[in-house]
Amino acid sequence: MTKHFDAIIIGAGQAGPSLAGRLTAAGKTVALIERKHFGGTCVNTGCMPTKAMVASAYAAHLARRGADYGVTTGPITIDFTRVMARKDTVRFTSRGNIENWLKGMENCTVFEGHARFESPHEIRVGAALLSADQIFLNVGGRAATPDFPGVAEVPYLTNVSIMDLDTLPRHLIVVGGSYIGLEFAQMFRRFGSEVTVIEKGPRLIGREDADVSDAILAILEKEGIQFRLNAECIRFARSGDDVVAGVDCTAGAPEIVGSHLLLATGRRPNTDDLDLGRSGVKTDARGYVEVDETLKTNVPHIFAMGDCNGRGAFTHTAYNDFEIIAANLLDGEARKVSDRISTYGLFIDPPLGRAGMTETEARKSGRKLLIGTRPMTRVGRAVEKGETEGFMKVIVDADSKEILGASILGTSGDEAVQSILDVMYAGKPYTTITHAVHIHPTVSELIPTVFGDLHPAT
Structure with missing residues (x-):
């Protein structure tokens, strides 16, 4: 016997659970299917556990530099078992919180198992056959293994x-x-x-x-x-x-x-074992589900969110996918993928915070550019912390004064870049930042300075 729902969500990564929350709050019945770990890549093998390990590595690095700060330490040793246990506490706690939230959500039925399409409206999970008016794919991706010799x-x-x-x-x-x-x-x-x-x-x-x-x-x-x-x-x-x-x-x-x-x-999408052929959903040559600006596939009632749609490879883009779908379906809005500005971080120490175009991309656009740079050695907060590696770089359209992009490689660069990103989303000129007063002493306070020292690109 087929059990019918208003919506089926396949995958409990960053987009799926939040969408389930919005749909059920709107009075819809939802089946959420997860075949392995609740929380997806970010919670289990990506952002949260790796950043927990990065934090442990930073603590070790700072301890070794104790003498630089007038702090006397003994020999620094690593208890790798405790490092990994701390990482597990972070990821298992988050995983459990998501699982408990979903299983306690009114109007949401959780199925644990491998989902496969039976038809465009039907999904089989083990012995259960489910159908829905709308289906949302949030199946994520996995590591790609190149065919290197040996x-x-x-x-x-x-x-x-x-x-x-x-x-x-x-x-x-x-x-x-x-x-x-x-x-x-x-x-x-x-x-x-x-x-x-x-x-x-x-x-x-x-x-x-x-x-x-x-x-x-x-x-x-x-x-x-x-x-x-x-x-x-x-x-x-x-x-x-x-x-x-x-x-x-x-x-x-x-x-x-x-x-x-x-x-x-690199990574590849988890789309090869869903029996997508029975759904009619198209994928590209690399296996990514093809979607339009509203994340709808070629089958109008099926949507794809997160890593599997090839429109972003980050937790924040997956969550934004959920926001776009929820806004369009439930809030009467008209949001689309192209509204978002590319932004991401590289979480080495010091981190790299990125927003918008690179300089290379901006030059290829043919625009007349203004570029500003400042080494972190001239950022007071970085000097005070003893962490002066890296630099800031901002790129502006010389004619419109629009901020095109920014790279902040340095202490707190992943946080500081957000203030630039907000001005970009507001559609305001770079002078909005140069006229702003930022808190001293911070890394962000040098952002108005770097925008105030723009020079024509040569």
Whole structure:
């Protein structure tokens, strides 16, 4: 017998539970299906547990620098078991809170199991057959494993399995010099592991401007992380209990021997085992669900939110997907994906906060630009904290005075960039910030200064 609901939500990541809350509050009956862990990537293997580990790594780093602040400390040691236990407390508590919220939600029925389409309106979960007027996909993504020569013959970690390590790696080899790889590289280096990062490209985080990439490379090299860039032919083999990574680079030894291997080479959507063919929903060549500006698929009653739609790869974009759908369906609004401004962070120490265009993107737009920069050595708050690495950069349209983008690499950069983002959303000129009075002493107080020192792009 088929059980009918007003809506079925597949996945309890960042968008699904909140949408269930809005729909049930509006009087609709909802079936929410989760096959593994409530909370999705962010809660279980992404933002929350990794940032808990980053916090532990920062504490170790600061303790080692105690003498710089006139604080005498003894030898600093890492209790890796306690680091991982703290991380687990953070993620398990959050996971439990989401699960309890959903299971106690009026008009929401939770099904635990693997969802598969039977037809455009029907979903099977185990022995249960469910139908709904509307279906919302929030199935997320998982680590992508490239077909490197020898990868099937060696043990390797992903961003998921590394969360369950019980011993500290002697030498961690990280393949992938982008956001996930660099965060793990720095934290494990601070925990005491030897770390080597292998990147196929000529520089780290290739989507960022070269000056940002170069500054991050210098910061991480200063901490003792080794880098192998331009690694065109990556291959793997075993050597006893160790992993041997072969690289063809312009410089350096042809092989790296490590105790552990982390593959941080991108992600793929969890859409390949939903039997989407029975729903009629289209996906692109990479498996992402194709959606329009309102996150509707080609099947009008089916929507896709979060990582699986290819329209954003962050917790905040997934949550914004929920907001767009809820506003359009329940509030009579007309919100769309293109309304949002690209923004994200790289959570190494110091962090990178990004909003809008990079300088490279702005130059390609053909606009007449004004650019302002300021090193963190000239930010009083950074000097007081003894954390002066990095810089600020802002980009403005010279004709309209519109803020096009900002990069803040430095202490509290991930927080400070938000004030720029708010002015961008308000559609106000950059002079709104130059006329503002910010609190002293903070990192944010230098943002009006950097906007007040704009120069034409050459």
